[in-house]
Amino acid sequence: MSRDHDGGEAVFRWPxxxxxEDTDAGGVVYHANYLKFFERARCEMLRAWGxxxxxxxxREDLLFVVRAVEMDFLRPAKFNELLCVTTAIEQAKAASLVFKQTVWRGDEALCRAKVKVACLAAAAFRPKPLPDSLLRCLRGD
Structure with missing residues (x-):
């Protein structure tokens, strides 16, 4: 896992x-399981940043909920392959985030996604601004 700059934006990588269990009867990753890969990478990115x-x-009464996902399936991933999920922040607003994520096999992109996430108060399930420290980190300030 790392956070580095690729073309000017911070990119987090997670193997x-x-x-x-990730595959279908044909031995390729079942399409819905890419969502799990993306979720894990977003969680690990936040964990890596503290x-x-x-x-x-x-502590903050804050939840993240997925509001929308756009996915493009480019190539199949197969059983036992070691892949890498990259995650970058495309947009960080006060109470919402947009992540750009890609699953890679070496230099070959297999699946791309744009994931829109809303920030909510856990108790009320209403929009809630991100803590300043997290927002600054996500914006790269």
Whole structure:
């Protein structure tokens, strides 16, 4: 896992191994499982930057919920392959985020996604601004 700059934007990389449970009868990753890969990478990115989701809920009354996902399936991933999920912040507003994510096999992009996430107060399920420290981190300030 790393945070580095690729073309001017911060990119987080997270390795993913394809397990048998991730595949369909043909031995390729079942399309819905890419959502799991993307979710794990977003969570690990926040963890790597010092923000634990359970602590944000407990201390800040903050939840993240997926509002929309656009995905493009480019190539199949197969059982036992070691992949890499990249995650970058495309947009960070006061109470919402847009992530650009890609699953890679080496230099080959397999699946791309744009994930829109809303920030909500855990107790009320109403929009809530991100803490300043997290917003600054996500914006790269």
């Amino acid at each position: 993913i191994r394809v397990y048998y 923000f634990e989701l359970d602590k944000l809920r407990e």
